[in-house]
Amino acid sequence: MADYTLDDLLYLMSRLRDPKDGCPWDRVQDFSTIVPHTIEESYELADAIEQGDMQHIHEELGDVLFQVVFYSQLGKEQGSFDFASVISNLVAKLVRRHPHVFPDGTLQSRVGEQTKDTEAIKQTWETIKTAEREGKQQQSVLDDVPSAFPALIRATKLQKRAAQTGFDWDNIDGVLAKLKEEVDELIEAREQQSQQQIEAEMGDVLFSVVNLSRHLKVDAESSLRATNKKFENRFQYIESVLQSRGTTAEQSSLAEMDTLWDEAKAKGL
Template identity: 45%
Template sequence: MADPELTHDPMQDLLSIMARLRDPQSGCPWDLQQDFRSIAPYTIEEAYEVADAIERGNLNELRDELGDLLLQVVFHARMAEEQGAFTFSDVAAAINDKMIRRHPHVFATASMPGVDEQTRHWEDIKAEERAAKRADGDATAASAIDDVSAALPGLPRTIKLTRRAARVGFDWPSPHGVFDKIREELAELEEAWDQGEGDQARVEAELGDMLFATANLARHLRIDPESALRGTIRRFEERFREAEKVLAGRGLTMEDASFEQREAAWESAKRKERARQQEADA
């Protein structure tokens, strides 16, 4: 197979390049060895790298990372086409149809809703789609919490599951009930730990309950828990590095310093962070 002839259509060029990479006679050995399962971790990784570029506000990197993520879509679509399942055009057509169907206020005669109303309407349409699947005999669409991907990380999957449950009335009426639940779960976790480290399974279960309740609280507060956690991680990294610098200025390393010295360096790092934030806000 000859090298793909590049056109003025970047999307078509990308499809041609992927076809060339997957050519059984002259393609790339690594690309030819891949299947849906082996590529899936890369797809997830690229999605996280897109999120990281957004968090850091780096639009040049965002452009590149979006390209990497698009490549993953093209890769999966190419493998499906080779099996006669569907093509990239089928993927694009399916999402086009879905977006038009889920936005009647844009593409049909429905009135323009507010953001909250639009979110509820979006969920109503998805519920109708699941009901249609059940009517067609799809056994995978029998519950209000079906088709929430098990491959999702824990925090976003918790949000999706509890949001679905809330739509059928299984929810606290306000965040106060979730605050109480977190306190309850924390007490049960502490009790499990105090009764001995031997029952590690119970400690793990209680910790999971507390994390689940915390993610559910984020939903009530309209905060993305993954984004909130990533922000905390970023601040921890910045403070830790600054604390290392503070200790180094005193001729110490993190390993050599006493607990009190490490705490003092950490507080110093936090003060510097607050001062930088105040300058940025001024």
């Protein structure tokens, strides 16, 4: 197989978009129609990483890169930006946000001794990002938290941004008390049989759980993804055992499935 380069990929993209003999599907795409594919490819990459499948990671990285190349081609056609300017802007931003690595603000500059204070580095990063937001004349610290983020990720981002202004619990006891309060309000809404209020209170409970995760320094999205996988493994164990017995989950009792669940748990699944 030929060893292709980045230039070959950029050329391929321009050919796919060629109005005369390009790909009919690629020619009619725009920024908004590509977004669902970008999200899908990003999740497929995350899944490959979780599975530790290096060959799959290798492939999915290419698919994610293609999304960047596609958007860059669209930008080039509109005269807004191209792949080279995307790279240039990215390098400039990363140099600017890493003064502990590039002290003079140039790619070639170096520090005498690297700091190991990760908290100080994170604080500097956030200070620089705050200055960047001010430069964009954003009215709120929450303005550039993407609304398209998965809800757990966006809740975490919103809470972190608000916390930077001092709007945060002083300790985890307050977070736990708030979570209990929200659960009590959900129970009350359920007793009143108000579906609209139940949905609202359920959202408050989930938001409080994300807040608890943040204070425990646990990534809510990653934690839930891990639990999803654990549930999947254990339930598939139940299905497998039942199948070996010539039956199915639908034909089994809850007690029987609970016993198999405990077996799966004991096996470390």
